[in-house]
Amino acid sequence: MDKSVPRGCVAGVVAPPCSKSYAQRALAASLLANGETTLRNIDFCNDTLSAIRCIETLGATVRRADASTLVVTGGLNPVSDTLNVGESGLATRLFTPIASLCSVPITICGEGTLLHRPMDMMVSPLRHLGVDVRDGGGRLPIEVCGPLCGGEIEVDGSVSSQFVTGLLLSLPLAAEDTVLHVAGAVSKPYLDMTIATAEQFGVRIQHNDYAEFYIEGGQSYTPTDIAIEGDWSAAAMLLVAGAVAGEVTLRNLSLLSKQADVAVCDALVRAGASLTSDDATITAAHRPLRGFEFDATHCPDLFPALAVLAASAEGESVIVGTSRLEHKESNRAEAIRSELGRLGIEVDLSTDNVMKICGGEIRGGVLAESYDDHRMAMAMAVAGLCSDGEICIRNAGCVAKSYPDFFEVLEGLRVK
Numbered sequence: 001m002d003k004s005v006p007r008g009c010v011a012g013v014v015a016p017p018c019s020k021s022y023a024q025r026a027l028a029a030s031l032l033a034n035g036e037t038t039l040r041n042i043d044f045c046n047d048t049l050s051a052i053r054c055i056e057t058l059g060a061t062v063r064r065a066d067a068s069t070l071v072v073t074g075g076l077n078p079v080s081d082t083l084n085v086g087e088s089g090l091a092t093r094l095f096t097p098i099a100s101l102c103s104v105p106i107t108i109c110g111e112g113t114l115l116h117r118p119m120d121m122m123v124s125p126l127r128h129l130g131v132d133v134r135d136g137g138g139r140l141p142i143e144v145c146g147p148l149c150g151g152e153i154e155v156d157g158s159v160s161s162q163f164v165t166g167l168l169l170s171l172p173l174a175a176e177d178t179v180l181h182v183a184g185a186v187s188k189p190y191l192d193m194t195i196a197t198a199e200q201f202g203v204r205i206q207h208n209d210y211a212e213f214y215i216e217g218g219q220s221y222t223p224t225d226i227a228i229e230g231d232w233s234a235a236a237m238l239l240v241a242g243a244v245a246g247e248v249t250l251r252n253l254s255l256l257s258k259q260a261d262v263a264v265c266d267a268l269v270r271a272g273a274s275l276t277s278d279d280a281t282i283t284a285a286h287r288p289l290r291g292f293e294f295d296a297t298h299c300p301d302l303f304p305a306l307a308v309l310a311a312s313a314e315g316e317s318v319i320v321g322t323s324r325l326e327h328k329e330s331n332r333a334e335a336i337r338s339e340l341g342r343l344g345i346e347v348d349l350s351t352d353n354v355m356k357i358c359g360g361e362i363r364g365g366v367l368a369e370s371y372d373d374h375r376m377a378m379a380m381a382v383a384g385l386c387s388d389g390e391i392c393i394r395n396a397g398c399v400a401k402s403y404p405d406f407f408e409v410l411e412g413l414r415v416k
């Protein structure tokens with residue numbers, strides 16, 4: 001599905017979908033809790049549906065109580081020897097260690113762009129934890145057979161925090177205690193989310209500045225009743241839309257959230273946008289925008305939204321952290337450079353780990369590539385609002401990975 005987004009102004013109040021990062025963690029914990037857990041305020045993007053399929057395969061029973069509430073009866077007891085994680089990188093790195101708790105062989109397979117993303121960082125640590133691993137040359141499919149034991153291991157955390165998240169949620173059920181040494185941990189807010197989710201289910205994880213994690217074995221997950229908070233990754237796109245093309249107010253968000261992408265608020269202020277909040281809402285409104293500097297190392301999913309913000313600002317913006325972008329759904333640094341270049345915006349990647357964007361007039365009448373990357377598709381749509389014509393996005397349906405209703409929401413905000 002291609003989608004055209006013409007120039008226009010936006011105004012209105014919306015609620016972003018729930019955080020799929022929190023939802024997937026909560027679903028995993030619900031599987032590991034023997035009993036009935038209720039998850040409220042949950043939305044059903046493709047990544048969340050993949051996580052639901054994973055916990056059902058691993059033994060959970062899932063019932064939809066209403067349009068936004070799931071009741072999960074947990075209990076790790078695989079019903080198949082194949083675990084399909086869809087196109088979700090988090091589901092892969094989260095549920096592979098959980099599957100490794102089982103003493104039967106389970107093959108983890110995936111789809112689409114995920115088949116090209118690196119998974120080799122899981123192999124050696126799992127083997128050191130007693131798991132029999134047959135890997136596909138650092139890519140999916142991977143077969144694991146546990147049980148996962150505790151111990152003292154080292155993990156490379158410089159590429160992604162997702163595998164560390166999988167270990168943190170699974171190792172409390174190991175027979176032995178674990179000391180987990182993590183080299184170069186990135187996306188630290190996501191690790192905070194993992195620890196907070198475990199705590200909601202009665203599991204304790206300690207750490208020393210994200211370099212060493214101490215996980216007591218033999219713990220138990222306790223069923224609970226929780227609401228999934230709104231998604232700051234989706235919110236970032238909508239707030240940038242307000243900053244570049246009008247005014248957007250969002251509900252059901254917390255400025256105290258542990259989600260990494262709450263940092264978009266700092267970037268918006270640095271760029272000169274108006275940002276106001278009260279107990280119930282946060283509003284971004286257009287003002288003359290200026291170039292800004294921002295370090296996105298620990299919130300790399302913000303890059304596409306920040307790139308559009310920078311393209312709409314006067315002067316040069318400098319965004320640090322491009323080393324985190326190579327192994328996303330696309331090579332996002334190159335994708336941003338290419339697609340903003342089509343729109344007449346210069347992007348310089350010549351400095352290591354740095355993206356420089358020179359703002360200017362955004363050219364419309366362009367067919368932009370999404371690269372089957374949901375965040376690139378959304379970013380190109382927001383760019384269309386302030387282009388001099390319209391931008392057509394190829395394969396815009398890829399937004400279903402995280403925000404299936406994105407284009408309908410954006411159109412609903414358009415000032416008629």
